[in-house]
Amino acid sequence: MDKSIPNTVPNTDSLALGTLAVGLDSFERVTGKKVAYCGKCNRRVSFDSTNKPPRVCRKCGLEFDWDRMHKRKVMICPICKKKYDLDDEFCEQHFPAVRLEKGYE
Incomplete structure (x- = not known):
């Protein structure tokens, strides 16, 4: 089964909704919570920074891959x-040319 890489910002087309979400997320981070979004269904995930992050998304059930969240x-x-x-x-x-593969840094 694939894993969802959480995002730090919501995936939204609306500038107003995105701005509102970032403002709310910033407030929650100041109060000691961590905020992320599911990479598959875009569900907002909020949890206390002293607790472990959730293992799966409550909406789509996909497992989170927290280790790859901040990798490029x-x-x-x-x-x-x-x-x-x-x-x-x-x-x-290399010659002949060698095709590159996707990865994370």
């Missing part, structure tokens, strides 16, 4: 492990 997505060469931006497709160090 990159492209990685499977041979030399050099890291590239997401829009790169091939490693510049």
